[in-house]
Amino acid sequence: MGTEKIKENRRKFFKSSVALLGGTLLYSLLKPFELIAQNKEGAVKEDKANDTLWGMGVDIETCIGCGKCAEACKVENNVPKEPFYFRTWVEQYTVKNNGKVKIESPNGGIGGLKQSVPDKDIFKSFMVPKLCNHCTNAPCVQACPVGATFISPDGVVLVDATYCIGCSYCIQACPYGARFMNPVTKVADKCTFCYHRITKGLKPACVEVCPTNARIFGNLRDRKSNLVKFLQKKQTEVLKPHLNTHPKVFYNGLSSEVK
């Protein structure tokens, strides 16, 4: 083989490499436009197909603070039993006669909440179940650096456990304290509305076990669902509305003391 030949081969190699690289570059430049073009058609189709938007109503007036929901959630979703990890929990608020507010949630309310303030000092007291609010403008989804947490097409905020890098930024971004770092999987963990249940037609575990039907789960786009009826009948409120997160968990009987 002469030097010419080697040179020619080399030139060929360079040419093909450049072509490959250029092609990839061009492809990646064009890709976003391609997606936009697809999206326009896709969006219309999806709107017709997607008639589900999951949400939850919580009736503070009927919650008795038995903690069954928090317990069932841990069993159903394999959440560590230690009292630092909760996908849902129940808080007891006690407004005292002197105006001070005492908030308690020992072990997330599992085992039933017990009143620690003597009756004579109590102005009023009520229970507030808490969980991920599945915000429409979810700050956690906005903050995740890699796209490991997202809002599913049916409105549930989920965590991709195989993709999460465990940076805790989403935990910092959540105003409701609904996220935690799972010590076993070492990824961010949170309420999924029991996604594995609701997609099979079952209720979330917390709703299933609630003895007083204080949690109403359903499809916000289904006019006949119990949830929509609940929202029509009751004056509902969301948590921390000033943060503009637009939660999909609605509370009836929310008092101004609740934070």
Next chain:
Amino acid sequence: MEEHFQHLYQALSHVDGYIYPNEIDLHWGLMIVLYPYITGLVAGAFILASLERVFNVKVLKPTYGLALLTALAFLLVATLPLVSHLQHPLRSYEIFMTPNPTSAMAIFGFVYLWYLMVVLLLEIWFDYRLDFVIWSKKSTGFKKYFYKIITLGINDTDEKSAKLDDKLGYFITVLGIPSAFLLHGYVGFIFGSIKANPWWSSVLMPVIFLFSAMVSGIALVMVIYMVVSWVRKVKIEMPVLDTIARYLLYILIIDFTLESLDQVHRIYEAEESFDIIKVLVGGKLNITLIYMQVLLGTIIPLFTIGFFQVYKPSEKIRKTCYFLVGIMVLIGIFFMRWNVVIGGQLFSKSLSGFTSFNAVYSGLEGYFMAAVWLILPLLILAFLLWLMPPWKKVSFQG
């Protein structure tokens, strides 16, 4: 894991008031304190170097190369505490593969890359290229090969090429100033954009981070200049120190004003979160904020350097004072980062209670690891100074 739970049970017994049950653990620990601290040192050191170049401050010439290499040494380490804090460090490449355009942290990865690859490395390269060529002829062994490779085969030593290097280097420096501002303003934005946390969520956060970064970077270069001179057994030039100290004073005044403005704004507006922040500042952050950050890190340095502007004591006294002030400022800014990162997690987002910080010595998030991340850049700097000593440059007139 048992140990981790034990810590948490301990923290649980120290909870004050009511916190959401998931908030007992501080998700961001010492590593995230170090991250803005080290990034700040980088930005500050670089801005000091740029001042010399762009505004042609001739007095600072002896610190120019030093400041650039300091910036590089710390920048190389800046992301390591972040990665070591991740629960899945091996997945960290995902930040570059699928960066979420709405996430402050994801974009930071690119800001960092831009700053490292395009600004800092290029500026240093333009600054040293001629010297690399010359040195490659003189040295042997590893150094020779390193110099040869790093020139990228551009071996011109004529005046024209040196002038071009200078011109391009100047261009990069001008580009570098906004980049350095961006780099550290961005770190502030990572915290300032968290609306869930009233202690962080402030428009002033990026600006405060930027100026505190400049303060810490200038103090670091000042200290390193003194130490390096001592080690090299050359005379410390007082005009250099006086000038750096004067810059330190100016920036310190701006920084202090901005931070005070932020606090005054909080106090006057007294929003929903003010009640708990008041308790936080008066209690859990009392020592680190009032004594360490404000008194040790700001007031004493301000008055010392301020005093030197009116009355100049002997060189020896000034030297000692500058050294001490430099160290104090560095400690103060460290606690500023501490107060932001740890302070912001000590109170509950329910605004009704506090958790506590658990000191850990061993492990990836412990004090030992923190010490490693603070000493490593100094070792890298020592290596860089050995490899490319700024005082042996052709153009050096120090």
Next chain:
Amino acid sequence: MPKVIFRLFSTFVVFVGVFILIQQYLKPDSFGKYGHYRANAINDAKLIPLQYKGEKECITCHQDIYDLKYSDLHDAVSCESCHIPKILATDACKTNPPKVEGSNEFCGQCHAINAGRLKKGPPQLDFKDHYEKQNCIDCHNSHAPWELKK
């Protein structure tokens, strides 16, 4: 163009090119299908095994108990509110039914007196006044609480 700029610029272009190449290669398959996430993660979330089976599953064997429960005031309480599923397979549930202790403390989770519980809700008892030493199920049938045992 000076040699320096050309060489640096081509280094930069090569770097960006390689970066994009790696990005194409390492990006997960279904990423970006619906949004900035792995679309397959939605399916992953569906794959968790069920623990709570729902009443329909219980009825397949225990229709009688369900009818009894439905006839009394615990009608709205789901089986699994008290019988926490410790066994996954329904078959095992037949041979080894998940027992409930029925102690004052257990029933007290719902029935202990607490100012936070509405009066119109489930009956609230101060167990100190109400047969303190005995278990609830000594007198009450837990499935039909008003059907008192002798």
